[in-house]
Amino acid sequence: MGAKFTLSPNPILTTNYRLQVVGLPDIPFVTVGGVESEIPKVEIPDKTQASSGRTNPGEFEVAVPAHEFAAVAAMDLWFQEGQDPIIPSYKKTGNLTNDSGNNISVFNTTLIGVWVSKKGTPDLAMGEDGDMSVITYTLCYDDIL
Numbered sequence: 001m002g003a004k005f006t007l008s009p010n011p012i013l014t015t016n017y018r019l020q021v022v023g024l025p026d027i028p029f030v031t032v033g034g035v036e037s038e039i040p041k042v043e044i045p046d047k048t049q050a051s052s053g054r055t056n057p058g059e060f061e062v063a064v065p066a067h068e069f070a071a072v073a074a075m076d077l078w079f080q081e082g083q084d085p086i087i088p089s090y091k092k093t094g095n096l097t098n099d100s101g102n103n104i105s106v107f108n109t110t111l112i113g114v115w116v117s118k119k120g121t122p123d124l125a126m127g128e129d130g131d132m133s134v135i136t137y138t139l140c141y142d143d144i145l
Contacts, residue, residue, distance in 0.1 A: 016099040019062065021092050021114060024078060027071045030134060033060035035096060035109060037144045059117065059140045066122055066133035075137055079116040091115045094141070113142030 019029050038056045041049040064071050081090035094111035117140045122133035 018097045018099075019094060020097075021078075021094045023089070023092050024074050025070065027064060027074060028068055029062045030065055030132075031061070031063040032096065033062065035060050035111065035141075035144065055143055057113075057140065057142050058144075059138055061136055061138050063134040063136050066135050072135055075116065075135070076119070079119050079137065082115050082117070091142070094139075110145040111139075111141040111143075112145065114139055116140075 017032060019032050020026065036058050038058070039054070040052040040056055042052050044050050064075055066072065078090070078092070081087040091113040092115070094114045096109040096111065098107050100106050116137050118136075118138035120136040120138075122135065124133075
């Protein structure tokens with residue numbers, strides 16, 4: 001039988017988040033994918049593993065409501081900055097914050113070198129009740145602090 005425990009009364013909800021990107025207006029991201037930080041391992045001659053000493057870059061997906069025209073336009077402009085001719089400021093800094101139920105910041109993640117690598121149109125289907133259409137963007141980052 002497993003051990004019993006009690007959770008504290010103020011859980012961190014997945015709905016209490018903010019992703020702010022420096023140089024962009026406030027974007028109402030309706031989803032933000034998980035952001036991972038990984039240190040690659042290296043094999044050493046004695047058949048053990050060690051840290052490579054540096055984190056890998058990563059990527060995650062965000063979604064913006066298609067009817068938020070100003071936000072979609074800002075994201076599209078940012079996406080264009082990374083295309084030829086590349087604008088030197090296409091990589092930006094992002095700040096992802098998750099708050100507890102009483103609006104106390106629980107974790108704050110700074111994303112370095114964030115840029116848009118992909119844009120996706122909404123999934124469309126006839127005969128459905130109609131979910132909110134969202135535009136998806138894949139954001140790449142160089143590092144996490």
